[in-house]
Amino acid sequence: MSKLVSTPLTVVGAGPAGIMAAYTAAELGVDVTIIDDNPFPGGQYYRKSPSEFQFENPNDAFSGRKDANAILNKLAHQKIHAIYNTSVWGVFDKHKLALADQERSYELPTDRVILATGAYDRPFAFPGWTLPGILGAGATLRMIKTQWVFPGKRILLAGLGPLQLALADALVHLGAKVVCVVEAANPYKNWKQLFHIIEHPDRMQEALGYLYTLRKNKVPILYNHAIIHADGKDQVQQARVAKVDNSGRLIPDPVKQYDVDAICLGYGLLPSIQLMSAFGCKLHYNPCLGWWVPEHNSMMETSQLGIFVAGDVTNIGGSKVALLEGQIAGLTAAFQLKYINDEAYKEKLIPLLMLHNRLDRLTNALQQIYSFRPGLLNLATDETLICRCEEVTVGQAKEAIKQGMKDLHQVKLATRTGMGYCQGRFCSPLVAPLIAEVTGEPLLDLLPFTVRPPIQPLPLRILASGSR
Numbered sequence: 001m002s003k004l005v006s007t008p009l010t011v012v013g014a015g016p017a018g019i020m021a022a023y024t025a026a027e028l029g030v031d032v033t034i035i036d037d038n039p040f041p042g043g044q045y046y047r048k049s050p051s052e053f054q055f056e057n058p059n060d061a062f063s064g065r066k067d068a069n070a071i072l073n074k075l076a077h078q079k080i081h082a083i084y085n086t087s088v089w090g091v092f093d094k095h096k097l098a099l100a101d102q103e104r105s106y107e108l109p110t111d112r113v114i115l116a117t118g119a120y121d122r123p124f125a126f127p128g129w130t131l132p133g134i135l136g137a138g139a140t141l142r143m144i145k146t147q148w149v150f151p152g153k154r155i156l157l158a159g160l161g162p163l164q165l166a167l168a169d170a171l172v173h174l175g176a177k178v179v180c181v182v183e184a185a186n187p188y189k190n191w192k193q194l195f196h197i198i199e200h201p202d203r204m205q206e207a208l209g210y211l212y213t214l215r216k217n218k219v220p221i222l223y224n225h226a227i228i229h230a231d232g233k234d235q236v237q238q239a240r241v242a243k244v245d246n247s248g249r250l251i252p253d254p255v256k257q258y259d260v261d262a263i264c265l266g267y268g269l270l271p272s273i274q275l276m277s278a279f280g281c282k283l284h285y286n287p288c289l290g291w292w293v294p295e296h297n298s299m300m301e302t303s304q305l306g307i308f309v310a311g312d313v314t315n316i317g318g319s320k321v322a323l324l325e326g327q328i329a330g331l332t333a334a335f336q337l338k339y340i341n342d343e344a345y346k347e348k349l350i351p352l353l354m355l356h357n358r359l360d361r362l363t364n365a366l367q368q369i370y371s372f373r374p375g376l377l378n379l380a381t382d383e384t385l386i387c388r389c390e391e392v393t394v395g396q397a398k399e400a401i402k403q404g405m406k407d408l409h410q411v412k413l414a415t416r417t418g419m420g421y422c423q424g425r426f427c428s429p430l431v432a433p434l435i436a437e438v439t440g441e442p443l444l445d446l447l448p449f450t451v452r453p454p455i456q457p458l459p460l461r462i463l464a465s466g467s468r
Ligand SMILES: Cc1cc2nc3c(=O)[nH]c(=O)nc-3n(C[C@H](O)[C@H](O)[C@H](O)COP(=O)(O)OP(=O)(O)OC[C@H]3O[C@@H](n4cnc5c(N)ncnc54)[C@H](O)[C@@H]3O)c2cc1C
Pocket: 012, 013, 014, 015, 016, 017, 018, 035, 036, 037, 038, 042, 043, 044, 045, 046, 086, 087, 088, 089, 116, 117, 118, 119, 120, 121, 137, 138, 139, 141, 142, 163, 166, 269, 272, 275, 310, 311, 312, 313, 317, 318, 319, 320, 322
């Protein structure tokens, strides 16, 4: 592990956004500490296989991302102090980060902070969703990139959004049998938004490449469909799929059945907002994502002065947006720390903001096409688990809401949802829409779970080793 130093700028997360934030500031002379809980940098997009893997072509170690080496090499900058295998589990006294590695917990005083903590798979509950063999699309991509394995021999993909296509393409290339891609939206019915994608030929080419692979390998894609049931004894064996309308509600049509031994659920990604909450940054509900995002200005600064955000944590814009937002945040932090004068700052900032505006149009278009569909949540029955950690069912949560528990905190106190290992990361995206449905109150008015340290599970041995 690198020697621990307190620097004027601290970046949490060494994915595309964090790397570019650290590098941009370092190039201007700022000493930067970058922290990531993985053994290697790269985040989700440039995720690296373990060094024990032997590759004939070194690019294979990064899932073949062409620019991976160029991006990862930026962390070799002499002004960057990188700390891996270390998670940030809390914020104390406003600006002190609590860090934990495999052996100990310790504090890191900070000045400017850039939070580039990325996102995670949105949970999606329906009867049978907890059967072994059912996993998230992002988690499957992670499995493929790090271990080069896939979860089954006959795999069905169900979800909402383009990450499904990237996953289907990766699985087919590895030799898996993808029986079907089940997509809840129908992008071809949204020509107005599709037009914004045509504006970005590289993204268009990427999508067409995936579609070509699927067509060549005879993988069917069902649009306006959703998985409604998974069956199996000790392992998933069958998937039932039905037609849904644009709000995600079932429409009468014969149910299709597929024999499978794995299902990957890709119902979108949710920003990892825990550290923003811990810093006291304002959050607002984004209806397209169906989740809260940190409020920030165009320079990526949050409602807390000197605390910035960048990358997927702001709006799920993908790797290109993450790289760009990292640059904007790193540049602005360096400006605030007086490493660049006003004129030079503006000269560098303006082209970045213009590009950001252009990419924002694409992000917004994709979010409109693949917007969160509350109707899909009605597929769960009263017996379906809504909180896996504490084994709470939809029926139990509904009952608590009917008894008067009208926000996430009250439902947590009444049912224990959010008190388990995941700290609400996986159950609150399911409980929040349920509260809105039962009470008739808009989701916009709900607040996310209050975050309490440790934001990630930690062994007591590590916590006890801390100075506090
Ligand atoms: C599981 C998953 C797989 C994905 N796979 C693909 C793909 O194959 N292709 C594609 O185009 N897009 C993929 N995406 C989308 C992709 O994540 C983004 O486009 C891009 O990587 C976002 O970059 P980022 O820097 O914002 O976040 P990330 O790349 O997610 O990087 C965030 C980093 O911060 C670290 N971190 C978070 N919290 C803490 C903490 N408290 N302490 C320390 N470290 C922390 C994380 O471990 C991670 O390394 C995937 C997303 C997910 C969630």
